[in-house]
Each structure stands twice: as structure tokens, then as C-alpha cells.
Amino acid sequence: MSSRRDVVVIGAGIAGLACAHRLHREGVDVEVIEGGDRVGGSLRSERIDGHVVDLGPQTVMSRDPELFGQLTELGLDDALTVAGSGGKKRFIVVDGRPVALPGGPVSLLTTRSLTWRGKLRLLKEPLAPPGPGGDESADAFVRRRLGPEVAERMLDPFVSGVHAGDPDTLSMRAAFPSLLEAERAHGSLARWALDRFHEGIRQRKRAKAEGRPSPKRGRTPSRLFSFSEGLEMWPRALARALGSDRVRTGTRATMIQPGAQGGWVVGVGNDVITAESVVLAVPAPAAAELVDGISTGGARVLRDVPYSPVTTVHLTYPRNAVPHRLDGFGMLIPSRERRPVLGILWISSLFPGRASSDVVQTTSFVGGARFPELAGLPESELVDLVHGEHARILGAAAEPGLRYVARWTHAIPRMEFGHVDRLATLERMERLNPGIHLAGSYAGSGPSVPACWARGRGVAERILETRAAPTTRRETPR
Numbered sequence: 001m002s003s004r005r006d007v008v009v010i011g012a013g014i015a016g017l018a019c020a021h022r023l024h025r026e027g028v029d030v031e032v033i034e035g036g037d038r039v040g041g042s043l044r045s046e047r048i049d050g051h052v053v054d055l056g057p058q059t060v061m062s063r064d065p066e067l068f069g070q071l072t073e074l075g076l077d078d079a080l081t082v083a084g085s086g087g088k089k090r091f092i093v094v095d096g097r098p099v100a101l102p103g104g105p106v107s108l109l110t111t112r113s114l115t116w117r118g119k120l121r122l123l124k125e126p127l128a129p130p131g132p133g134g135d136e137s138a139d140a141f142v143r144r145r146l147g148p149e150v151a152e153r154m155l156d157p158f159v160s161g162v163h164a165g166d167p168d169t170l171s172m173r174a175a176f177p178s179l180l181e182a183e184r185a186h187g188s189l190a191r192w193a194l195d196r197f198h199e200g201i202r203q204r205k206r207a208k209a210e211g212r213p214s215p216k217r218g219r220t221p222s223r224l225f226s227f228s229e230g231l232e233m234w235p236r237a238l239a240r241a242l243g244s245d246r247v248r249t250g251t252r253a254t255m256i257q258p259g260a261q262g263g264w265v266v267g268v269g270n271d272v273i274t275a276e277s278v279v280l281a282v283p284a285p286a287a288a289e290l291v292d293g294i295s296t297g298g299a300r301v302l303r304d305v306p307y308s309p310v311t312t313v314h315l316t317y318p319r320n321a322v323p324h325r326l327d328g329f330g331m332l333i334p335s336r337e338r339r340p341v342l343g344i345l346w347i348s349s350l351f352p353g354r355a356s357s358d359v360v361q362t363t364s365f366v367g368g369a370r371f372p373e374l375a376g377l378p379e380s381e382l383v384d385l386v387h388g389e390h391a392r393i394l395g396a397a398a399e400p401g402l403r404y405v406a407r408w409t410h411a412i413p414r415m416e417f418g419h420v421d422r423l424a425t426l427e428r429m430e431r432l433n434p435g436i437h438l439a440g441s442y443a444g445s446g447p448s449v450p451a452c453w454a455r456g457r458g459v460a461e462r463i464l465e466t467r468a469a470p471t472t473r474r475e476t477p478r
Contacts, residue, residue: 002272005031007463009279010253010266010290013041014449015439016281017238018456019463021070024242026464032242033268035252038232039239042411043449045230048404051361052354053314054230055406058345058363059083062450063222066457074237076227083224083350089328092157093339093393098324098331101154118149126188131180135417138175139167145189157332161343163447164308164368164412174415174423175446224329226351231449256290256436264435277463281439281456283307283410291429294436298429301422305442309375310342310411313364313386314404321398322360322390330362331393335370341389342368361402362390369414379405413442437463 007023009016012034023030038044042056062068071080091098092113102108108119128145138159142151151167159167163175172180182192207213227233239247248268255267259274266273280287288302330345342365348355355361364386367375377385383403390396426443430436437459441447444455 001270002274005029005273005275007031007277007279008033008253008264008266008273008275009281009439011041011279011281011286011439012036012039012235012239012247012249013281013452014043014235014238015441015444015452015456015459016041016279017235017242018070018453019279019281019439019460020242020246020456021238022457022460023463024246028464030242030246031273032239032247033251033253033266034247034249037250039247039249040232040235042408043231043235044406045232046404047229048314049402051316051402052228052230052351053361053402053404054226054232054363055312055314055404056408056411057231057449058347059087059224059226059350060231060449061222061224063220064450064454065220067450067453068223071234074234074241076233076237079227079229079233081226081228081351081353083226083329084352086327086346086349087224087329091328091331092153093331093333093337094153096337096393098393100328113153114149118147118153121147122150126190128188130187131183135171135173135420136180137168137417138170138172141172141176141179142167145183152336153334156336157334157343160335160368160370161332161365163414164310164342164365165414165416166369169369169414169416171415171417171419174419224350228353253290255293257293275435277435277437279437279439279456279459279463284413284440284442285410287438287440291436294433295429298426301425302442305422306414306416307410308368308412308414309372310365310367310408311375311377311382312406312408313366313382314361314402314406315364315383315386315390315400316355316359316361316402317390317396317400318398319358319360321396323395323397326360326394339389339393340371340374340385341366342370344386344389344394359401364389367411375407379403412447413440415446434466 006029009020009030009032012032016032020030020032044055046053090101092101094113099112101113102111125145138155139151142155156167159165159170182189186192186195251269253266253268256278257265259265263274263276264278266278280290284302284305288299292299326346326349332343333339333341344362344364347363348361366382382405387400426438439456439459441452444451
């Protein structure tokens with residue numbers, strides 16, 4: 001069977017659905033193709049033994065008014081669950097015990113997360129030498145500017161917990177370009193922060209002198225949130241807004257090729273869809289298979305994108321069996337601690353409605369670039385391993401009640417050396433094949449949920465701007 005659409009979006013994760021929703025609102029005839037049996041991608045939520053469990057990402061943090069405007073439009077305001085003040089308190093493990101990270105300049109002086117030597121080295125940041133030029137690893141940059149303790153105790157667990165990567169190979173150009181630019185422009189991160197502070201004061205003075213309203217101090221605060229039934233409520237609401245005739249699950253796209261009359265032909269199961277534009281909102285390996293007949297060079301680059309496997313382990317304990325107060329977001333574990341878990345989030349502290357008051361619920365992360373082999377352990381071994389860390393670090397004195405394991409083979413693309421060059425090659429492929437757009441998490445500014453959402457919206461805006469543009473030549477497969 002053959003059909004025609006304006007745009008076909010392959011992949012019903014948050015990026016693909018955000019793209020399709022934006023196009024649909026502008027009257028574009030769009031269809032979303034998803035190989036899995038449900039929408040959401042890694043935003044997957046289950047109710048297990050009375051507990052709401054997010055199997056992939058656990059929270060979203062954003063200050064974007066457009067994002068919150070979309071949630072209102074989708075009718076999700078009543079389901080929105082904002083984390084309490086405990087969400088602002090983060091811990092790292094130091095010598096086998098959770099230690100709170102500093103929340104500001106004053107607490108930096110008293111925190112046990114750094115020694116006095118580490119604190120004094122941090123104060124020398126304005127005197128640090130300039131970078132070598134070109135790209136630099138995140139570890140080398142932080143060691144050079146902020147000292148080895150900050151690199152080992154703060155950067156290392158952050159990179160493992162957020163990027164599932166290795167700070168020795170994480171590219172500053174790809175992951176933290178604004179910090180490189182701040183160093184280049186101001187010579188120091190401290191001077192950069194002070195310059196921004198003073199500029200804010202100057203703006204308020206100018207506004208007062210000109211009789212204009214004074215700009216607000218700082219930016220709108222970020223909110224850390226989920227939903228009453230988990231993060232999957234968001235992609236499900238986007239799919240409902242699109243309508244069942246525009247979202248097809250359980251059907252895999254098998255090929256993309258140029259159309260005889262222009263545009264693109266997409267093979268979907270036994271069907272064929274002709275479209276002006278095709279958006280690939282799938283992991284890089286899946287995108288590589290689809291573009292291989294269009295650009296072998298682009299396919300090769302996509303296959304080279306490194307991913308880290310991550311397994312999430314979800315446990316519950318009686319509240320009185322865990323002596324630690326769990327009064328925060330959770331804890332990340334530096335590699336210097338030589339422990340098999342990347343981090344443990346205290347979900348019931350963030351969202352008390354997830355568990356009764358006499359139960360604590362946690363989510364632990366295993367694998368990543370640090371221990372990829374552990375992500376594939378049998379479920380019983382993973383539960384025993386993670387429970388052991390709860391007992392040793394948090395003092396858990398009972399066996400876990402709820403035990404649930406979820407595996408993500410292609411969890412997070414790693415923004416390692418060469419990532420910026422890979423993106424340049426992929427952008428060239430898009431230019432030479434008008435109508436082909438990449439919206440996977442590897443192609444955006446980072447792996448976070450808001451970054452993926454923004455990537456999907458950005459692709460939609462590009463399509464809206466160029467739909468009427470004349471078709472140009474396509475790249476010859478090579």
C-alpha cells in the first residue's frame with residue numbers, strides 16, 4: 001500500500017514527537033513511525049506493586065517557558081509533580097559515605113566534599129594557565145583550571161552520572177563549549193562569573209536611569225519535575241494530540257530512498273510512504289542503517305558514535321531500615337571510590353507520592369563507560385550488587401521489597417573527541433540531501449530530556465522554514 005505525507009518522523013521518543021507535534025500545529029501532514037509497541041523511547045514508566053517507576057530518565061529540569069507552555073497545552077498541569085527543596089541538595093560519596101555538595105560560596109568553605117588543599121587550589125582558578133588550544137578533555141580542563149580534587153570528586157561522578165561517559169575522553173568542544181568560550185573571552189571562569197554579575201548591575205542602573213522596568217535579577221529558576229504517573233505521561237500526551245492516525249507503533253521503517261518525482265520514499269513494513277521530508281529521531285545505529293543507501297559516509301559516521309549501556313535497578317526498603325535521612329536528590333559515586341554503581345537517586349525523597357511514608361524507593365545506575373560489562377549481569381546478580389551498595393553506603397538493614405531491572409543498550413551517546421567533526425559530516429549529509437533531518441540525541445547539545453525535546457522542535461522549525469525551498473542535488477552514495 002502506498003500513501004503520501006508531508007513529513008515522516010521515524011522514532012517516537014521525545015525528540016520525534018516534539019518535532020511532529022510542532023509541525024502538526026502548523027497544519028503539516030505528518031506521520032510518526034515507531035518500531036516499538038509504545039511511544040516515549042527511553043521515557044518509559046510503569047506502575048509496579050503500587051509504585052510508579054520510571055525505567056529510564058527519572059526527572060526533567062528546565063526553565064524553558066515554551067516547554068512548560070506545551071505541558072499546559074497538553075493538559076498536563078495537574079499531573080506535573082515538582083520536586084521539593086530536597087531536590088536541590090546533591091551528594092557524592094567520599095570514603096564510603098554520602099557527603100553533601102556545596103550549594104554556594106559559603107558552603108564551599110565548610111563542605112567535606114573537598115579538603116582544605118582542594119579548596120585553596122580552587123581559589124587559585126584566576127591564575128590558572130590558558131588552555132593548549134583546540135579540543136581538550138573535560139578532565140584536563142577542570143584539572144588545569146580548578147584542580148585535581150574538583151576533577152576527581154565532582155567532575156568525574158557528574159560525567160559518569162549524566163553522560164555515562166569518561167571525563168578523560170569527553171570533549172569540551174562538544175559537551176561544554178560555553179566554558180571554553182568563557183575561558184577564551186575572560187581568561188578565567190571566576191572573572192567570567194563576576195563580569196556577568198556586574199553586567200546585570202549595569203543593566204539595572206541603565207534601566208532605572210531611563211525610567212524602564214528593571215530587568216529581573218538572574219534567570220527564571222529551573223524546575224525539577226516529573227508527573228504523577230511518571231515521565232511517560234508526556235510522550236503519551238503528545239501522541240494523543242497528534243491522533244492515532246498519525247502515530248504508528250509496532251512497525252519499523254526499513255529503508256529510505258529518493259523519490260522518482262522528488263522527495264523521499266520510506267519503506268514501512270509492507271507499505272511505502274512518499275514524503276517531502278524525513279526526520280530520523282532514532283539512535284545512531286538505527287539511523288545508519290536507514291541512510292546507508294543515501295550516504296555511505298554519513299552511515300559510517302553514525303556507526304562510529306559511541307554509546308554506553310546503562311541498566312537501572314529499582315528497589316524499595318522499609319523507611320525504618322535505612323538510617324540515612326535521604327534528604328536530597330541522591331548521590332553520585334566517583335570512580336576513585338572503586339564501587340560498581342554510578343549513582344543512586346532517592347526517588348521517594350524527590351516525589352513523596354511515589355511511595356507510602358513508611359517506604360523508601362531508589363533508582364540505581366549500573367554500567368556506563370566505567371563498567372559497561374556490569375550492565376549485562378543477570379537480574380539477580382544486579383539486584384544483589386546494588387543492594388550491597390545500599391547496605392554499605394546507606395546502612396540499609398533489610399532485604400529490598402520491590403526489585404525491578406531495566407536495560408538500555410544504547411542509553412546515552414558519548415560526546416567524545418571527534419564528536420564535533422562527526423556532527424559537521426552529518427550536517428553536510430543533510431545539506432546535500434535536502435529533506436533528510438537528524439534529530440537523535442547524538443545530534444543535539446546533549447543527552448538530557450530537555451535537550452532532546454529542543455532538538456526535535458528545532459528540526460521542526462527548519463522544516464517549516466524550508467518546505468517551499470527548491471530541491472538541490474543529493475549526495476552520491478560512496
